[in-house]
Amino acid sequence: MIVLRKEEFLDSEFLPSEIFHRENEINQIKSSIKPIFQKRKGDNLFIHGLPGVGKTTTLKHVLSQIDGIKTVYLNCWLYKTPHSFLGEIARQVGIPVPRKGRGTDEIINNILKKGNMIIVFDEVDKAERIDDIYPLIEKTKSIFIFITNNREWILRLEPRVSSRLFLTNIEFKSYSFEQMEDIIKWRIKMAFKPSALSPELITEVSRRAFLKRDVRNGLFLLKKIARRAENDGLDRVEINIFEKIQGDFKLKPVLTENEEIIVGVIKSNQGKTTGELYDIYSKKGSLTQRAFRMYIKKLSEKSVLDVEETGKGFRGRSRRIFLNKKYGV
Numbered sequence: 541m542i543v544l545r546k547e548e549f550l551d552s553e554f555l556p557s558e559i560f561h562r563e564n565e566i567n568q569i570k571s572s573i574k575p576i577f578q579k580r581k582g583d584n585l586f587i588h589g590l591p592g593v594g595k596t597t598t599l600k601h602v603l604s605q606i607d608g609i610k611t612v613y614l615n616c617w618l619y620k621t622p623h624s625f626l627g628e629i630a631r632q633v634g635i636p637v638p639r640k641g642r643g644t645d646e647i648i649n650n651i652l653k654k655g656n657m658i659i660v661f662d663e664v665d666k667a668e669r670i671d672d673i674y675p676l677i678e679k680t681k682s683i684f685i686f687i688t689n690n691r692e693w694i695l696r697l698e699p700r701v702s703s704r705l706f707l708t709n710i711e712f713k714s715y716s717f718e719q720m721e722d723i724i725k726w727r728i729k730m731a732f733k734p735s736a737l738s739p740e741l742i743t744e745v746s747r748r749a750f751l752k753r754d755v756r757n758g759l760f761l762l763k764k765i766a767r768r769a770e771n772d773g774l775d776r777v778e779i780n781i782f783e784k785i786q787g788d789f790k791l792k793p794v795l796t797e798n799e800e801i802i803v804g805v806i807k808s809n810q811g812k813t814t815g816e817l818y819d820i821y822s823k824k825g826s827l828t829q830r831a832f833r834m835y836i837k838k839l840s841e842k843s844v845l846d847v848e849e850t851g852k853g854f855r856g857r858s859r860r861i862f863l864n865k866k867y868g869v
């Protein structure tokens with residue numbers, strides 16, 4: 541690698557060891573949950589803000605510092621139905637849950653036996669019938685934290701649930717340019733070799749991320765810059781790289797809604813087999829496995845995906861799927 545030091549620092553799922561400019565939010569969250577450590581009831585939280593403003597990262601950071609109380613983190617994209625999110629809560633606190641054959645009442649009773657805990661429902665707007673957690677709210681001093689970028693979500697709650705939850709609002713506001721620059725600079729420092737990017741280029745990436753109000757946009761640009769620099773054998777990248785990578789954007793094909801969802805799944809699960817990808821996809825989308833395979837075939841014909849034959853797999857021939865490098869990863 542010529543310009544890169546450690547590319548994983550550019551992944552948006554990467555959990556940074558330093559969180560910038562969220563001291564107030566972190567303190568607010570910590571003081572809301574503090575009473576639970578003295579077996580008293582803390583405040584439940586409703587955290588909202590635009591995409592890519594650090595909600596998930598900040599919460600995970602706070603959870604990682606908690607000791608002595610059980611914590612559960614759920615992304616409701618993956619656990620949508622009451623059976624699935626309750627089952628996952630149970631699993632995370634050490635209760636074995638068979639895939640089928642357990643009613644939600646029984647799962648809730650088992651969770652209640654585990655005492656007070658902190659439960660985070662991230663992307664909670666994707667969850668169906670969240671009101672089914674009512675017995676957990678009623679019978680424990682557990683703390684519930686709901687995260688979403690849809691501030692209207694709260695209106696969907698049943699009145700008996702919302703009045704019991706008594707949610708404290710925390711809004712994650714978008715970053716100022718200077719704040720965005722601090723976040724982007726840290727990622728650059730960790731991911732790239734020293735002086736690999738010119739100061740002007742760093743400012744431009746920060747500016748673009750600031751204008752989109754989304755850190756992920758900056759990380760995405762940095763990945764593109766890194767790929768291009770590595771391909772072209774550059775050891776120092778200047779601002780004119782933008783002229784080169786602009787072309788890549790044009791290569792990006794327009795995708796249908798189904799294709800967009802499939803590409804989204806593959807983006808965060810590179811190198812998995814078609815079967816594994818379908819299992820993940822089926823939690824989000826409704827295509828049959830057969831149709832899903834057709835889509836994969838078409839996407840690879842459009843050069844959005846790269847398909848790698850891996851020879852004999854578990855159930856016969858298996859293929860590993862990657863997003864094509866030219867496509868915006």
Ligand SMILES: Nc1ncnc2c1ncn2[C@@H]1O[C@H](COP(=O)(O)OP(=O)(O)OP(=O)(O)O)[C@@H](O)[C@H]1O
Pocket residue numbers: 551552553554555556558559560561562589590591592593594595596597598688689723755756759
């Ligand atoms: N204050 C910060 N300090 C360091 N990194 C940050 C900060 N805020 C955001 N990031 C980085 O930006 C990216 C997006 O953050 P995150 O996933 O937490 O956003 P989000 O608000 O949860 O977005 P969404 O609503 O789409 O889920 C992550 O890679 C994260 O590490």
Ligand SMILES: [Mg+2]
Pocket residue numbers: 595596597662
């Ligand atoms: Mg998030």
